[in-house]
Amino acid sequence: MKIPLKKVELFCGTGGVGKTTVATARALALALEGKKVLLITIDPAKRLKQILNMKDNDDGVINTITLDLFGYEKEKSFDAMLMSPRATLHRMAVEKNLHAEFESDIIKTLSRPYGGMNEIMSIIEVQTQLDKNIYDTIVLDTPPGKHFIDFLEGSEKIKNFFDKSFLEIFEYLGKNITSGGKARNFITQLVSTGVKKLLSYLEDVTGADFVREFIDAVLALYKCREFFLKALTFQGELKKVSFSNWFLVTSVEQQKMREAEDIKLEAASFLHQDHYLVMNKCLGPYLAEWNPSDLVLTRLKQSMIKREDALQDFASKNFSNVLKFHEINHPSPLEHVKELARMFLVQTNQ
Amino acid sequence: MSRAYHRLYIFTGKGGVGKTTLAMAFTKYLESKGVNVKYNCFHQTPEKTLQKELQLPTIELHIEESAEVYIGRKLNSITIASWIMKTHFFRSLFQMIPGLGHMILLGHLIEALEKDPTLVIVLDSPASGHALTMFESSSNFKAIFKTGLIVKDIERMQRFLKGENNLKTHVVTLATELSLSEANDLKQELDTNLPDTEAHSDLIVNDSFKKFFDLHLVDESSLPNFLKQKIDLEKEIVKTHISLPHVEAESPTKVVKELTRFMEELA
Numbered sequence: 001m002k003i004p005l006k007k008v009e010l011f012c013g014t015g016g017v018g019k020t021t022v023a024t025a026r027a028l029a030l031a032l033e034g035k036k037v038l039l040i041t042i043d044p045a046k047r048l049k050q051i052l053n054m055k056d057n058d059d060g061v062i063n064t065i066t067l068d069l070f071g072y073e074k075e076k077s078f079d080a081m082l083m084s085p086r087a088t089l090h091r092m093a094v095e096k097n098l099h100a101e102f103e104s105d106i107i108k109t110l111s112r113p114y115g116g117m118n119e120i121m122s123i124i125e126v127q128t129q130l131d132k133n134i135y136d137t138i139v140l141d142t143p144p145g146k147h148f149i150d151f152l153e154g155s156e157k158i159k160n161f162f163d164k165s166f167l168e169i170f171e172y173l174g175k176n177i178t179s180g181g182k183a184r185n186f187i188t189q190l191v192s193t194g195v196k197k198l199l200s201y202l203e204d205v206t207g208a209d210f211v212r213e214f215i216d217a218v219l220a221l222y223k224c225r226e227f228f229l230k231a232l233t234f235q236g237e238l239k240k241v242s243f244s245n246w247f248l249v250t251s252v253e254q255q256k257m258r259e260a261e262d263i264k265l266e267a268a269s270f271l272h273q274d275h276y277l278v279m280n281k282c283l284g285p286y287l288a289e290w291n292p293s294d295l296v297l298t299r300l301k302q303s304m305i306k307r308e309d310a311l312q313d314f315a316s317k318n319f320s321n322v323l324k325f326h327e328i329n330h331p332s333p334l335e336h337v338k339e340l341a342r343m344f345l346v347q348t349n350q
Numbered sequence: 351m352s353r354a355y356h357r358l359y360i361f362t363g364k365g366g367v368g369k370t371t372l373a374m375a376f377t378k379y380l381e382s383k384g385v386n387v388k389y390n391c392f393h394q395t396p397e398k399t400l401q402k403e404l405q406l407p408t409i410e411l412h413i414e415e416s417a418e419v420y421i422g423r424k425l426n427s428i429t430i431a432s433w434i435m436k437t438h439f440f441r442s443l444f445q446m447i448p449g450l451g452h453m454i455l456l457g458h459l460i461e462a463l464e465k466d467p468t469l470v471i472v473l474d475s476p477a478s479g480h481a482l483t484m485f486e487s488s489s490n491f492k493a494i495f496k497t498g499l500i501v502k503d504i505e506r507m508q509r510f511l512k513g514e515n516n517l518k519t520h521v522v523t524l525a526t527e528l529s530l531s532e533a534n535d536l537k538q539e540l541d542t543n544l545p546d547t548e549a550h551s552d553l554i555v556n557d558s559f560k561k562f563f564d565l566h567l568v569d570e571s572s573l574p575n576f577l578k579q580k581i582d583l584e585k586e587i588v589k590t591h592i593s594l595p596h597v598e599a600e601s602p603t604k605v606v607k608e609l610t611r612f613m614e615e616l617a
Contacts, residue, residue, distance in 0.1 A: 047528075050531060201430060205421060205424050205499050207501065251366065286574065286575075296566045296568055297568065297572070297573075300562075300598065329579035329580055333527075
C-alpha cells in the first residue's frame with residue numbers, strides 16, 4: 001500500500017490505543033525516508049515527553065530529535081513539539097503587545113491544559129507551523145476520542161466566539177473595537193437592551209467582577225482575531241484530499257472497534273478517501289504458532305482469536321485501507337516506536 | 351447495610367481500559383449488598399442496551415438541561431434561564447469552558463446525594479478531560495468568579511467532596527507499563543486538584559492475564575513466549591496494585607456479571 005505524501009497527517013483514536021506511539025513511529029518512518037517532518041502532539045497526556053525523553057520546559061517549543069536515539073544515523077532527524085496553549089498564547093501576546101491583557105485570570109485559566117482553549121490554540125499553532133512552509137509533512141497526534149471532534153470543531157467555536165452578540169456587548173459597555181462610530185439602528189438597540197438584561201442576570205449568578213474580567217478577556221482575544229480567523233482556513237484545507245492523510249488508530253487489546261466507527265462517522269464531513277485504519281497490538285502471528293495443551297488455555301486461545309477476527313471483520317467491512325501492526329512485548333517505548341516505524345515502512349512500500 | 355460505603359465513587363481512566371464495565375459491575379455489587387445505588391454515565395453516550403440487560407439502576411442528567419435548571423433556580427425563573435441558555439453569548443461561554451457544564455452536572459449529583467443520605471452514586475467519567483475538568487474547574491472557577499452565587503456553590507461542592515468518607519476515586523488502567531504510567535499521571539493530577547482530601551485516588555489494574563492464570567491455576571511454564579513476556583511485564587504491576595483478572599465471557603453483560611464478584615476490594 002502506497003501512502004501519498006501530504007502536508008498534514010492526522011492520527012485519531014481513543015486514548016490508550018497507542019496513538020501517540022504510532023504517530024511518533026510514523027514521524028520516524030518518514031524521517032528515515034529523508035522527509036522533513038514535524039510531529040505535534042495535542043494530547044494533554046504527556047506520552048510523547050516520556051517516549052522522547054523531553055523536558056518539562058520543552059512544552060510549546062520545537063525540539064529536534066536526532067535518530068541516534070533509535071540507533072540510526074545521527075545526521076537524520078525529525079522535529080517534535082508538545083502543544084502548549086499557554087506558549088501559543090504567549091507568542092500571540094508578544095506579537096500584539098498584549099502582555100498586560102493576557103495576565104487576566106480568565107485567560108490564564110482557560111489556557112491551562114484542560115481549560116477549554118486547547119483545541120483552538122492547537123489549530124492556531126498548526127496553521128502557524130504550516131505557514132512557515134519548512135516541513136514536507138506535519139504529523140498531528142490529536143486529542144483522544146471525542147476531544148478529537150472538539151479539535152476539528154475548534155474553528156466552529158472561533159466563529160461563534162466572534163459572533164455578533166459579542167460585538168454588541170462591547171458596544172454596550174462602551175468598548176471601542178470597531179473603527180468609526182456607526183449610527184445605531186433600531187435592531188441594534190433592541191439587541192443591546194437584551195444584552196443589558198443578560199449581563200445583569202449574569203452578574204447575579206457569577207458576580208460583577210467576573211463579567212467585567214470576562215469582557216476584558218474576550219476583548220483581548222478579539223484583538224488577536226486575525227490569528228483565529230487565519231486558523232479557520234485550516235478546517236477547510238483538512239477536507240482536501242491533496243492536503244491530508246487520516247489515520248484512525250484502534251487496538252485489538254481494547255475492544256474499541258465501535259469507537260473507531262463512531263469517529264469515522266463523526267468526522268464524516270472532514271474525512272476523504274485517503275484514510276487508513278491502523279489495527280494496533282494484533283496477536284495473530286503469535287496465536288498462529290501457539291498449540292495449547294489444556295482446556296483453559298485452549299479456550300483462552302479461541303477467545304483471543306475470536307476477538308481478533310471480529311476486529312478484522314469490522315476493519316475490512318468499514319475501511320478499504322488497513323494497516324496491521326502486531327503487538328510488541330518490550331518494556332522500552334523507544335523499541336515500540338522503532339518496531340512500529342519498521343512495520344510502517346514495510347507495509348507502505350509493498 | 352452491613353458496612354458504611356462512600357457516597358460518591360468515580361471511575362475514571364483512559365478510553366478502553368474498562369471504566370464502564372467496572373463502574374457497572376461495581377454498581378451491581380453495591381446493589382447486591384442492599385445499597386441504594388445509582389449509576390451515572392456523566393457526559394457520555396449511555397450504553398443503553400447494556401444498562402437494560404443488566405437492569406442497572408441509573409440516574410440520568412443532561413448537561414444543558416442541568417445548566418438551565420441551575421440558572422433557573424438562581425434567578426427564580428426557568429423562563430429567563432431558558433432564554434439565557436439560548437443566547438449566542440451563553441452558548442459560546444459553554445463551548446469555550448467545557449468544565450462549566452461538567453461542574454454543573456457534578457453539582458446536581460452532589461445535590462441529589464445531600465438530599466438523600468442513603469444514596470450512593472457511581473460515576474463513570476472519562477479521563478480525557480472530564481474527570482479533570484470537573485475537579486480543575488472547581489478551583490479554576492473559584493479563581494475567576496471570585497464572588498457571586500457560583501462561588502458559594504463551588505465551595506459547598508468542595509466541602510462535600512472533601513467530607514470524610516464521601517468520595518472515592520478509582521483510576522482504571524490496563525496491566526501494561528504504558529497504560530500504568532498514564533494512569534499514574536492522571537492520579538497525580540487528580541490528587542493535586544483535590545488536596546486536603548483523605549480520599550486519594552486508587553489505581554485499579556484491569557484485565558490482568560497474570561491474575562487470570564493464577565485464578566485458573568495455569569502453570570506459567572506451559573505458556574507460549576508472547577504470553578510469558580506479557581505476564582512478566584505484569585508481575586510488578588499486579589504485585590503493588592488492586593488487580594482484576596482477564597475475564598472470559600461471550601457478551602459484555604456476562605463480563606460485567608462475572609466481574610461483580612471481584613468488587614469488594616473497591617468499596
